[in-house]
Amino acid sequence: MATAREIKRRIRSVENIGQITRAMEAVAASKMKRAQDQVLSTRAYAQKAWEVLTHLASQRVADEAMHPLLQIRPVNNIGLVLITSDRGLCGAFNHNMIRRALEFIEAAEGATVQLITVGRTGRNFMLRLGQPIVAEFSNLPAAPGLTDITPIARVAINGFLNGQFDLVCLAYTDFITTLTQRPAIKRLLPIRPMELGTQAMAEYVEDVRPTPVGEYIYEPDPHTILDEVLPRFTELQVYQAVLESIASEHSARMVAMRNATESAAELVEELTLSFNKARQQAITREIMDIAGGAEAMAQARAAAQ
Protein backbone atom coordinates (compact mmCIF):
# COMPACT_ATOMS: atom_id res chain seq x y z
CA MET A 1 0.00 0.00 0.00
CA ALA A 2 1.12 3.53 -0.83
CA THR A 3 2.29 5.68 2.01
CA ALA A 4 0.14 8.50 3.32
CA ARG A 5 2.46 11.08 1.80
CA GLU A 6 2.26 9.57 -1.67
CA ILE A 7 -1.52 9.46 -1.53
CA LYS A 8 -1.63 13.03 -0.35
CA ARG A 9 0.37 14.10 -3.35
CA ARG A 10 -2.00 12.31 -5.69
CA ILE A 11 -4.99 13.92 -4.06
CA ARG A 12 -3.47 17.30 -4.61
CA SER A 13 -2.80 16.66 -8.30
CA VAL A 14 -6.29 15.27 -8.90
CA GLU A 15 -7.74 18.33 -7.20
CA ASN A 16 -5.71 20.55 -9.50
CA ILE A 17 -6.98 18.74 -12.56
CA GLY A 18 -10.52 19.11 -11.26
CA GLN A 19 -10.02 22.84 -10.93
CA ILE A 20 -8.74 23.10 -14.47
CA THR A 21 -11.61 21.10 -15.94
CA ARG A 22 -14.07 23.19 -13.95
CA ALA A 23 -12.56 26.36 -15.41
CA MET A 24 -12.64 24.86 -18.90
CA GLU A 25 -16.30 24.02 -18.43
CA ALA A 26 -17.07 27.63 -17.54
CA VAL A 27 -15.11 28.93 -20.53
CA ALA A 28 -16.86 26.52 -22.89
CA ALA A 29 -20.25 27.53 -21.49
CA SER A 30 -19.67 31.20 -22.18
CA LYS A 31 -18.28 30.52 -25.65
CA MET A 32 -21.25 28.34 -26.43
CA LYS A 33 -23.60 31.14 -25.41
CA ARG A 34 -21.80 33.51 -27.69
CA ALA A 35 -21.95 31.22 -30.71
CA GLN A 36 -25.62 30.62 -30.06
CA ASP A 37 -26.34 34.33 -29.93
CA GLN A 38 -24.38 34.80 -33.12
CA VAL A 39 -26.32 32.18 -35.01
CA LEU A 40 -29.63 33.52 -33.73
CA SER A 41 -28.79 36.99 -34.98
CA THR A 42 -28.55 35.67 -38.53
CA ARG A 43 -32.20 34.72 -38.31
CA ALA A 44 -33.58 38.09 -39.43
CA TYR A 45 -31.50 38.09 -42.57
CA ALA A 46 -32.16 34.44 -43.31
CA GLN A 47 -35.90 34.93 -43.06
CA LYS A 48 -35.93 37.93 -45.33
CA ALA A 49 -33.52 36.51 -47.86
CA TRP A 50 -35.66 33.41 -48.05
CA GLU A 51 -38.76 35.51 -48.62
CA VAL A 52 -37.12 37.35 -51.48
CA LEU A 53 -36.02 34.09 -52.99
CA THR A 54 -39.46 32.50 -52.82
CA HIS A 55 -40.89 35.69 -54.29
CA LEU A 56 -38.53 35.39 -57.19
CA ALA A 57 -39.36 31.73 -57.54
CA SER A 58 -43.11 32.32 -57.45
CA GLN A 59 -42.73 34.85 -60.24
CA ARG A 60 -41.01 32.12 -62.24
CA VAL A 61 -37.92 34.27 -62.20
CA ALA A 62 -35.82 31.92 -60.12
CA ASP A 63 -36.34 29.16 -62.59
CA GLU A 64 -33.84 26.37 -62.93
CA ALA A 65 -32.64 27.75 -66.21
CA MET A 66 -32.34 31.27 -64.86
CA HIS A 67 -29.17 30.92 -62.89
CA PRO A 68 -26.34 28.38 -62.78
CA LEU A 69 -26.61 28.08 -58.99
CA LEU A 70 -30.15 26.74 -59.39
CA GLN A 71 -29.18 24.17 -61.98
CA ILE A 72 -30.06 20.57 -61.17
CA ARG A 73 -27.68 18.12 -62.84
CA PRO A 74 -27.26 14.35 -62.63
CA VAL A 75 -25.02 13.80 -59.64
CA ASN A 76 -21.63 12.29 -60.43
CA ASN A 77 -19.47 14.43 -58.21
CA ILE A 78 -20.37 15.58 -54.74
CA GLY A 79 -18.60 18.23 -52.74
CA LEU A 80 -18.91 17.76 -49.01
CA VAL A 81 -18.08 20.61 -46.67
CA LEU A 82 -17.09 18.81 -43.48
CA ILE A 83 -17.12 21.02 -40.41
CA THR A 84 -15.25 19.78 -37.35
CA SER A 85 -13.32 21.49 -34.57
CA ASP A 86 -9.67 22.47 -34.47
CA ARG A 87 -9.26 21.28 -30.92
CA GLY A 88 -10.00 18.12 -29.02
CA LEU A 89 -11.22 17.54 -25.47
CA CYS A 90 -14.81 17.79 -26.58
CA GLY A 91 -16.10 14.28 -26.08
CA ALA A 92 -17.43 12.42 -29.09
CA PHE A 93 -18.17 15.63 -31.01
CA ASN A 94 -15.73 15.15 -33.89
CA HIS A 95 -16.01 11.40 -33.88
CA ASN A 96 -19.78 11.54 -34.42
CA MET A 97 -19.47 14.06 -37.22
CA ILE A 98 -16.79 12.11 -39.04
CA ARG A 99 -18.69 8.87 -38.70
CA ARG A 100 -21.77 10.51 -40.17
CA ALA A 101 -19.69 11.87 -43.06
CA LEU A 102 -18.20 8.45 -43.75
CA GLU A 103 -21.66 6.92 -43.86
CA PHE A 104 -22.61 9.58 -46.36
CA ILE A 105 -19.57 8.87 -48.51
CA GLU A 106 -20.34 5.15 -48.45
CA ALA A 107 -23.99 5.72 -49.35
CA ALA A 108 -23.06 7.89 -52.32
CA GLU A 109 -22.42 4.85 -54.52
CA GLY A 110 -21.36 5.74 -57.99
CA ALA A 111 -20.77 9.38 -57.23
CA THR A 112 -17.36 10.43 -55.99
CA VAL A 113 -17.23 12.59 -52.91
CA GLN A 114 -14.57 15.26 -52.59
CA LEU A 115 -14.08 17.01 -49.29
CA ILE A 116 -13.75 20.59 -48.25
CA THR A 117 -12.70 20.34 -44.64
CA VAL A 118 -13.18 23.02 -42.04
CA GLY A 119 -11.34 22.28 -38.81
CA ARG A 120 -8.19 20.35 -38.13
CA THR A 121 -9.63 17.16 -36.67
CA GLY A 122 -11.71 16.32 -39.72
CA ARG A 123 -8.88 17.13 -42.07
CA ASN A 124 -6.37 14.94 -40.24
CA PHE A 125 -8.77 12.05 -40.07
CA MET A 126 -9.75 12.19 -43.72
CA LEU A 127 -6.12 12.54 -44.79
CA ARG A 128 -5.29 9.38 -42.90
CA LEU A 129 -8.11 7.57 -44.67
CA GLY A 130 -6.87 8.87 -48.00
CA GLN A 131 -10.14 10.62 -48.89
CA PRO A 132 -9.75 13.26 -51.59
CA ILE A 133 -9.61 16.73 -50.06
CA VAL A 134 -9.88 19.69 -52.43
CA ALA A 135 -9.58 22.45 -49.86
CA GLU A 136 -9.08 22.76 -46.16
CA PHE A 137 -9.72 25.57 -43.74
CA SER A 138 -8.55 25.59 -40.15
CA ASN A 139 -7.77 28.04 -37.39
CA LEU A 140 -10.98 29.96 -37.79
CA PRO A 141 -11.31 32.63 -35.11
CA ALA A 142 -13.32 31.70 -32.03
CA ALA A 143 -16.17 33.95 -33.11
CA PRO A 144 -15.93 34.06 -36.90
CA GLY A 145 -17.50 36.87 -38.87
CA LEU A 146 -19.02 36.46 -42.29
CA THR A 147 -15.76 37.46 -43.96
CA ASP A 148 -13.98 34.54 -42.28
CA ILE A 149 -16.16 31.98 -43.98
CA THR A 150 -16.49 33.70 -47.36
CA PRO A 151 -13.54 31.73 -48.80
CA ILE A 152 -15.22 28.45 -47.83
CA ALA A 153 -18.40 29.44 -49.63
CA ARG A 154 -16.32 30.59 -52.58
CA VAL A 155 -14.70 27.18 -53.03
CA ALA A 156 -18.13 25.55 -52.94
CA ILE A 157 -19.68 28.01 -55.38
CA ASN A 158 -16.80 27.94 -57.84
CA GLY A 159 -16.65 24.17 -57.70
CA PHE A 160 -20.33 23.97 -58.46
CA LEU A 161 -20.15 26.51 -61.26
CA ASN A 162 -17.24 24.92 -63.08
CA GLY A 163 -18.75 21.45 -62.86
CA GLN A 164 -16.31 20.02 -60.32
CA PHE A 165 -19.32 19.28 -58.10
CA ASP A 166 -22.88 18.56 -59.20
CA LEU A 167 -24.09 18.74 -55.65
CA VAL A 168 -22.59 20.41 -52.60
CA CYS A 169 -23.59 19.35 -49.11
CA LEU A 170 -22.81 20.74 -45.70
CA ALA A 171 -21.83 18.28 -42.97
CA TYR A 172 -22.11 20.04 -39.65
CA THR A 173 -23.20 19.39 -36.10
CA ASP A 174 -26.63 20.73 -35.46
CA PHE A 175 -26.99 22.33 -32.04
CA ILE A 176 -30.26 21.17 -30.51
CA THR A 177 -29.84 21.63 -26.80
CA THR A 178 -26.86 21.92 -24.50
CA LEU A 179 -27.00 18.16 -24.03
CA THR A 180 -27.93 17.08 -27.54
CA GLN A 181 -26.13 17.81 -30.76
CA ARG A 182 -26.80 15.92 -33.92
CA PRO A 183 -24.49 15.54 -36.89
CA ALA A 184 -26.41 16.58 -40.00
CA ILE A 185 -25.83 16.62 -43.74
CA LYS A 186 -27.86 19.10 -45.75
CA ARG A 187 -27.82 20.32 -49.31
CA LEU A 188 -26.10 23.62 -50.02
CA LEU A 189 -26.10 23.75 -53.83
CA PRO A 190 -28.02 23.80 -56.06
CA ILE A 191 -30.47 26.03 -54.28
CA ARG A 192 -34.07 24.94 -54.73
CA PRO A 193 -36.27 27.85 -53.82
CA MET A 194 -39.45 25.83 -53.46
CA GLU A 195 -38.11 23.13 -51.16
CA LEU A 196 -37.26 24.66 -47.82
CA GLY A 197 -37.10 21.43 -45.84
CA THR A 198 -34.06 20.09 -47.63
CA GLN A 199 -32.10 23.31 -47.39
CA ALA A 200 -29.43 23.69 -44.72
CA MET A 201 -30.95 26.80 -43.21
CA ALA A 202 -34.43 25.36 -42.79
CA GLU A 203 -34.62 25.71 -39.04
CA TYR A 204 -34.08 29.45 -39.15
CA VAL A 205 -36.84 30.24 -41.51
CA GLU A 206 -40.58 30.02 -41.47
CA ASP A 207 -41.85 28.87 -44.79
CA VAL A 208 -44.22 31.70 -45.51
CA ARG A 209 -45.86 31.54 -48.87
CA PRO A 210 -45.21 34.88 -50.50
CA THR A 211 -48.09 37.29 -50.38
CA PRO A 212 -48.94 38.18 -53.94
CA VAL A 213 -48.02 41.79 -54.51
CA GLY A 214 -48.24 41.87 -58.25
CA GLU A 215 -45.41 42.27 -60.67
CA TYR A 216 -42.05 43.33 -59.40
CA ILE A 217 -39.85 45.82 -61.10
CA TYR A 218 -36.33 44.44 -61.35
CA GLU A 219 -33.49 46.86 -61.64
CA PRO A 220 -31.60 46.25 -63.80
CA ASP A 221 -33.00 42.75 -64.51
CA PRO A 222 -33.93 39.53 -62.70
CA HIS A 223 -30.73 37.80 -63.64
CA THR A 224 -28.54 40.44 -62.00
CA ILE A 225 -30.70 40.28 -58.89
CA LEU A 226 -30.27 36.51 -58.68
CA ASP A 227 -26.56 37.05 -59.13
CA GLU A 228 -26.65 39.17 -55.99
CA VAL A 229 -29.02 37.04 -53.97
CA LEU A 230 -27.84 33.48 -54.58
CA PRO A 231 -24.14 33.69 -53.66
CA ARG A 232 -24.98 35.61 -50.50
CA PHE A 233 -27.59 33.08 -49.65
CA THR A 234 -25.01 30.33 -50.00
CA GLU A 235 -22.55 32.20 -47.80
CA LEU A 236 -25.24 32.66 -45.22
CA GLN A 237 -25.88 28.94 -45.03
CA VAL A 238 -22.21 28.10 -44.65
CA TYR A 239 -21.95 30.76 -41.97
CA GLN A 240 -24.88 29.33 -40.05
CA ALA A 241 -23.50 25.80 -40.29
CA VAL A 242 -20.11 26.93 -38.97
CA LEU A 243 -21.72 28.76 -36.05
CA GLU A 244 -23.96 25.78 -35.27
CA SER A 245 -20.90 23.57 -35.18
CA ILE A 246 -19.05 25.96 -32.92
CA ALA A 247 -21.96 26.10 -30.50
CA SER A 248 -22.13 22.29 -30.57
CA GLU A 249 -18.40 21.94 -30.05
CA HIS A 250 -18.46 24.12 -26.98
CA SER A 251 -21.47 22.44 -25.51
CA ALA A 252 -19.88 19.02 -26.10
CA ARG A 253 -16.73 20.26 -24.43
CA MET A 254 -18.73 21.72 -21.58
CA VAL A 255 -20.38 18.36 -20.90
CA ALA A 256 -17.09 16.48 -21.24
CA MET A 257 -15.42 18.85 -18.80
CA ARG A 258 -18.28 18.61 -16.34
CA ASN A 259 -17.94 14.82 -16.38
CA ALA A 260 -14.21 15.15 -15.87
CA THR A 261 -14.75 17.47 -12.91
CA GLU A 262 -17.18 15.02 -11.38
CA SER A 263 -14.83 12.09 -11.89
CA ALA A 264 -12.06 14.10 -10.29
CA ALA A 265 -14.23 14.77 -7.25
CA GLU A 266 -15.06 11.07 -6.98
CA LEU A 267 -11.43 10.11 -7.26
CA VAL A 268 -10.50 12.59 -4.57
CA GLU A 269 -13.08 11.03 -2.31
CA GLU A 270 -11.72 7.54 -2.86
CA LEU A 271 -8.17 8.69 -2.39
CA THR A 272 -9.09 10.53 0.78
CA LEU A 273 -10.50 7.30 2.13
CA SER A 274 -7.32 5.38 1.41
CA PHE A 275 -5.30 8.29 2.73
CA ASN A 276 -7.19 8.09 6.02
CA LYS A 277 -6.68 4.34 6.15
CA ALA A 278 -2.99 4.70 5.47
CA ARG A 279 -2.68 7.39 8.09
CA GLN A 280 -4.59 5.30 10.61
CA GLN A 281 -2.37 2.36 9.91
CA ALA A 282 0.73 4.44 10.35
CA ILE A 283 -0.54 5.76 13.68
CA THR A 284 -1.46 2.28 14.84
CA ARG A 285 1.98 1.07 13.91
CA GLU A 286 3.64 3.90 15.77
CA ILE A 287 1.53 3.32 18.87
CA MET A 288 2.43 -0.35 18.74
CA ASP A 289 6.07 0.56 18.46
CA ILE A 290 5.84 2.89 21.43
CA ALA A 291 3.80 0.46 23.42
CA GLY A 292 6.26 -2.31 22.57
CA GLY A 293 9.18 -0.10 23.50
CA ALA A 294 7.57 0.92 26.78
CA GLU A 295 6.80 -2.70 27.56
CA ALA A 296 10.40 -3.71 26.84
CA MET A 297 11.73 -0.94 29.06
CA ALA A 298 9.35 -1.89 31.82
CA GLN A 299 10.54 -5.48 31.60
CA ALA A 300 14.18 -4.40 31.62
CA ARG A 301 13.56 -2.21 34.67
CA ALA A 302 11.85 -5.09 36.45
CA ALA A 303 14.76 -7.40 35.70
CA ALA A 304 17.27 -4.87 37.06
CA GLN A 305 15.47 -4.50 40.39
Next chain:
Amino acid sequence: MSTIKCDIVTVERQVYSDEVDMVVAPGIMGTLGILPRHAPLITALQEGELRLKKGDEEEIFAVSGGYIEVRPDRVIIMADTAEHADEIDEARAEAARRRAEQLLKEKPPDIDRAAIEGALRRSRVRLKVARKRRRRARPQERIEE
Protein backbone atom coordinates in the same frame (compact mmCIF):
# COMPACT_ATOMS: atom_id res chain seq x y z
CA MET B 1 -48.92 61.07 -43.48
CA SER B 2 -48.54 57.33 -43.84
CA THR B 3 -45.32 55.55 -43.03
CA ILE B 4 -43.47 52.57 -44.42
CA LYS B 5 -41.86 49.78 -42.41
CA CYS B 6 -38.15 49.68 -42.93
CA ASP B 7 -35.81 46.84 -41.96
CA ILE B 8 -32.08 46.90 -42.44
CA VAL B 9 -30.47 43.51 -41.96
CA THR B 10 -27.01 42.12 -42.51
CA VAL B 11 -26.08 38.48 -42.18
CA GLU B 12 -24.52 39.19 -38.83
CA ARG B 13 -27.30 41.23 -37.26
CA GLN B 14 -30.50 43.22 -37.58
CA VAL B 15 -29.34 46.80 -37.86
CA TYR B 16 -32.58 48.76 -37.87
CA SER B 17 -36.31 48.19 -37.79
CA ASP B 18 -38.90 50.93 -37.58
CA GLU B 19 -41.62 52.84 -39.36
CA VAL B 20 -40.20 55.70 -41.43
CA ASP B 21 -41.55 58.39 -43.74
CA MET B 22 -39.07 57.96 -46.53
CA VAL B 23 -36.11 55.82 -47.52
CA VAL B 24 -33.33 57.09 -49.76
CA ALA B 25 -31.17 54.20 -50.95
CA PRO B 26 -28.09 53.93 -53.19
CA GLY B 27 -29.46 51.63 -55.91
CA ILE B 28 -27.16 50.20 -58.52
CA MET B 29 -28.95 52.22 -61.21
CA GLY B 30 -28.89 55.39 -59.15
CA THR B 31 -30.26 56.78 -55.91
CA LEU B 32 -33.84 55.81 -55.13
CA GLY B 33 -36.30 57.71 -52.98
CA ILE B 34 -38.95 55.41 -51.60
CA LEU B 35 -42.21 56.64 -50.13
CA PRO B 36 -45.08 54.56 -48.77
CA ARG B 37 -47.10 52.70 -51.43
CA HIS B 38 -44.16 52.42 -53.76
CA ALA B 39 -44.50 49.87 -56.55
CA PRO B 40 -42.93 46.45 -55.80
CA LEU B 41 -39.28 46.56 -56.72
CA ILE B 42 -36.13 44.57 -56.22
CA THR B 43 -32.77 46.05 -57.00
CA ALA B 44 -29.13 45.66 -56.11
CA LEU B 45 -27.36 48.27 -54.03
CA GLN B 46 -24.00 49.90 -54.47
CA GLU B 47 -21.74 51.38 -51.83
CA GLY B 48 -23.30 54.55 -50.62
CA GLU B 49 -25.26 56.30 -47.96
CA LEU B 50 -28.70 55.19 -46.96
CA ARG B 51 -30.94 57.81 -45.41
CA LEU B 52 -34.12 57.23 -43.46
CA LYS B 53 -36.39 60.20 -42.85
CA LYS B 54 -38.70 60.13 -39.91
CA GLY B 55 -40.45 63.36 -38.99
CA ASP B 56 -37.72 65.96 -38.56
CA GLU B 57 -35.08 63.40 -37.89
CA GLU B 58 -32.84 61.68 -40.33
CA GLU B 59 -30.83 58.51 -39.76
CA ILE B 60 -27.84 57.94 -41.97
CA PHE B 61 -26.14 54.61 -42.63
CA ALA B 62 -23.16 53.64 -44.73
CA VAL B 63 -23.98 50.51 -46.70
CA SER B 64 -21.80 48.48 -49.03
CA GLY B 65 -23.60 46.37 -51.56
CA GLY B 66 -26.45 43.95 -51.12
CA TYR B 67 -29.99 44.35 -52.36
CA ILE B 68 -33.25 45.96 -51.46
CA GLU B 69 -36.79 44.69 -51.72
CA VAL B 70 -39.59 47.24 -51.81
CA ARG B 71 -43.25 46.39 -51.27
CA PRO B 72 -46.03 48.91 -50.92
CA ASP B 73 -45.97 48.71 -47.11
CA ARG B 74 -42.38 47.77 -46.37
CA VAL B 75 -38.77 48.09 -47.40
CA ILE B 76 -36.22 45.40 -46.64
CA ILE B 77 -32.57 46.25 -47.08
CA MET B 78 -30.28 43.25 -47.14
CA ALA B 79 -26.90 44.86 -46.97
CA ASP B 80 -23.47 43.26 -47.01
CA THR B 81 -22.50 45.69 -44.30
CA ALA B 82 -24.47 48.55 -42.77
CA GLU B 83 -23.22 50.95 -40.15
CA HIS B 84 -25.04 53.78 -38.52
CA ALA B 85 -23.27 57.12 -38.81
CA ASP B 86 -22.67 57.10 -35.05
CA GLU B 87 -20.91 53.75 -35.17
CA ILE B 88 -18.30 54.69 -37.72
CA ASP B 89 -14.80 55.17 -36.45
CA GLU B 90 -13.61 58.06 -38.56
CA ALA B 91 -9.95 57.55 -37.88
CA ARG B 92 -10.14 53.95 -38.97
CA ALA B 93 -12.08 54.78 -42.11
CA GLU B 94 -9.47 57.41 -42.95
CA ALA B 95 -6.67 54.92 -42.42
CA ALA B 96 -8.46 52.40 -44.65
CA ARG B 97 -8.85 55.00 -47.38
CA ARG B 98 -5.16 55.91 -47.30
CA ARG B 99 -4.16 52.29 -47.36
CA ALA B 100 -6.38 51.61 -50.37
CA GLU B 101 -5.06 54.65 -52.23
CA GLN B 102 -1.51 53.62 -51.48
CA LEU B 103 -2.11 50.10 -52.75
CA LEU B 104 -3.69 51.38 -55.94
CA LYS B 105 -0.61 53.46 -56.68
CA GLU B 106 1.49 50.30 -56.62
CA LYS B 107 -0.34 49.05 -59.71
CA PRO B 108 -1.64 45.73 -58.41
CA PRO B 109 -2.67 42.84 -60.69
CA ASP B 110 -6.21 43.05 -62.03
CA ILE B 111 -7.90 40.82 -59.51
CA ASP B 112 -6.55 42.75 -56.55
CA ARG B 113 -7.33 45.99 -58.27
CA ALA B 114 -11.08 45.40 -58.25
CA ALA B 115 -11.00 44.44 -54.57
CA ILE B 116 -8.93 47.46 -53.62
CA GLU B 117 -11.11 49.81 -55.60
CA GLY B 118 -14.11 48.37 -53.77
CA ALA B 119 -12.38 48.94 -50.45
CA LEU B 120 -11.57 52.49 -51.47
CA ARG B 121 -15.16 53.26 -52.42
CA ARG B 122 -16.39 51.80 -49.15
CA SER B 123 -14.00 53.80 -47.04
CA ARG B 124 -14.95 56.99 -48.88
CA VAL B 125 -18.63 56.37 -48.22
CA ARG B 126 -17.96 55.73 -44.56
CA LEU B 127 -15.96 58.92 -44.25
CA LYS B 128 -18.65 60.92 -45.93
CA VAL B 129 -21.34 59.52 -43.67
CA ALA B 130 -19.23 60.03 -40.56
CA ARG B 131 -18.56 63.67 -41.48
CA LYS B 132 -22.23 64.35 -42.01
CA ARG B 133 -22.90 63.24 -38.50
CA ARG B 134 -20.26 65.60 -37.17
CA ARG B 135 -21.70 68.57 -38.99
CA ARG B 136 -25.12 67.77 -37.68
CA ALA B 137 -24.07 67.63 -34.05
CA ARG B 138 -25.28 70.79 -32.33
CA PRO B 139 -22.66 73.06 -30.66
CA GLN B 140 -23.82 72.54 -27.07
CA GLU B 141 -23.62 68.78 -27.49
CA ARG B 142 -20.07 69.10 -28.61
CA ILE B 143 -19.11 71.13 -25.56
CA GLU B 144 -20.49 68.39 -23.37
CA GLU B 145 -18.26 65.90 -25.07
